[in-house]
Amino acid sequence: MVDNPYLAHRHPSERSAGSSKPMAAEKEPLFGFVPRLVKGDQVRSALEHELNPFTKQPHSAQYKKILEQRKKLPVYGQMDDFFKIFSENQIIVMVGETGSGKTTQIPQFVAYSDLPHTKGKMVACTQPRRVAAMSVAKRVADEMDVQLGRQVGYSIRFEDMTEPGTTFLKYMTDGMLLREAMNDNQLSRYSTIILDEAHERTLATDILMGLLKKIAQERPDLKIIIMSATLDALKFQKYFALNRGKGKDKDTAPLFKVPGRTHPVEVFYTQEPEPDYVEAAIRTVLMIHRAEDPGDILLFLTGEEEIEDACRKIKIEADDLVNSDPDSVGPLICIPLYSSLPPQQQQRIFDPPPAGRPGGPPGRKVVVSTNIAETSLTIDGIVYVVDPGFSKQKVYNPRIRVESLLVSPISKASAQQRAGRAGRTRPGKCFRLYTEKDFMGELEEQTYPEILRCNLANTVLELVKLGIKDLVRFDYVDAPAPETLMRALELLNYLAALDDEGNLTPLGGIMAEFPLDPQLAKMLIVSPELKVSNEVLTITAMLSVPNVWLRPNNQRQQADAAKAMFTVPDGDHLTLLNVFNQYMQNKYDKNWAWNHYLSARALQQAENVREQLKRNMERYELDLLSMADEKKMYLNIRQALVCGFFMQVAHKEGEKGSYLTIKDNQVVALHPSCGLDTQPEWVLFNEFVLTTRPYIRTVTEIRPDWLFEYAANYYDLNTFQDGETKRALVRVANKRAGKATGRVDEPSSKRATKKQRT
């Protein structure tokens, strides 16, 4: 089947009016374009054409101005090569360093070659972050001289800025494309899919790569471009090699490489390892301030507390320097940067450096940041980077099912990325607070991909929903530990999302549709049966956003007092419900959240999430129910919690307030933020956190009866180790058995059997 290149791209209005005139064909900007056989010359002349090929409108003056800028991008100069390699291959790996223009230009090139609008298809380009998807889409819409949301759009959670039937170039988050794949396993709406920033190896991008490799074999019409940083290219080339095996193992997917456009960065190492990296970092910043030419400094540290602390110390020392030697040392401002900072304060990083005295030494700006400045935020004007070589990284221990954050050495790739932050506007310097030998010999090449570092319960459910039958043998770029997969399968089986053969149950199918952890999805879906779905919906939303409690360093007591006002003694989950309800009742008061030491941003997010989940519930005809009797309502909410979180229960052991988690037998304590007024014998927790010691956080009292009632499978006592916890459970079970023989028609057992069918 050959597309007719003339008819295919013609605007309907021209078909009758212009077809008889031979000149009409020449006026057509895409005349002679054969989909996927388009050449650079053709595109260049189309770009110079007075008409926009996609809107048939004359190009604006702005378009021509932007086009001149685009011509200077490295990737523009390699247009001919790109069209050749794109025409000849189904899968391409592309490497483009910072400043190459790949994110804005490649998808446009693809659109010109693919002509998706003539086939009712789209070109997708994924990004790991929402802001990137939005801002790049805006830029590309301007470059193509179209209105954002029409031919060029974006799709992110909470916002679909596309027009079905019109949009043919769509920027989107990787998670969003994965969601789409769950309902369209072949991703049939797309003619080409571009995965950008693949080297970041987000969970969603990793799953998409596995999926696309499979789809590519079933859909020869689908083209795929993997865009990444240099260091990872070969890995992706090998992974996407076609025709592997039979002496062809060495085949690799073709590579398209474009140089970047950055300034050189000189790298310095320490002679000896630094025993205290924070102290060394502060010393280095001050050394730069005293001795180096003007230019701002970016210092990478690991977390909020460390950053605030370092800022205070740098400020004090810098002021000392200025006071003792005002003729040679200029003023210095120190700006902290981390994600939980309110956006307004984050904006401070773009403030200009302080002005020095007239005729005196110039001022300097120091930004002290977490990894957020490594990828998510770029600050212009940075000339010096100080890199102690550490960041907080998530680690997952499948044995005890605990995720925690650990300060760990960064990878070489990450160190390079950090250094690159110094060369965005002019040549810069990077001071690494470790030896060159350690850099060469001790640092990993790449940061471990997320898929190897986290709990996969959610991912496994997604994969099953995506139609992946054999999870262990799925072709991962990097395969997760089998134990991590087993843990996830086990959890999903106990939640009745997967049957004993690992097949998706109807309940599991609905659970996968909710953008939630499986435990939360389960409790939400079950909640209408307990007539508390309105409340559980709120709690679910509150549990899926960052911490709402603020506790400023110098106002801890006031913050704790404010929190006490919201506390419901039966459990922290109910406290969250209470906070949200009061927030909604006081929405007219803009200062309400702040006055009560609550994060307005997190509460607003909870409101958005709640709305989204509510729409999902309506789609599946899950009723939104509440109860009039508050006591009964609280009781039922706690039972709904058990339906999702029966595997996260702890039993009090002895009188010292120590708890043992069920089955895993981990010794834990109630987190100090816990609002329970007593230490109940049985508690359910949302989170196990490993900080100064193991804590359980967001805790609610439960009755042990409920465990047998709602999770009989899991609470099969034969599967328990002997010990105090088991003895306590046996007592409960015996008591229940006694009751059951006394009263055959026990209503709770009825409900339990009904639950199994859900």
Add this chain to the structure above:
DNA sequence: GAGCACTGC
């Protein structure tokens, strides 16, 4: 008697 690295649906 603590703390949330960073994303995403």
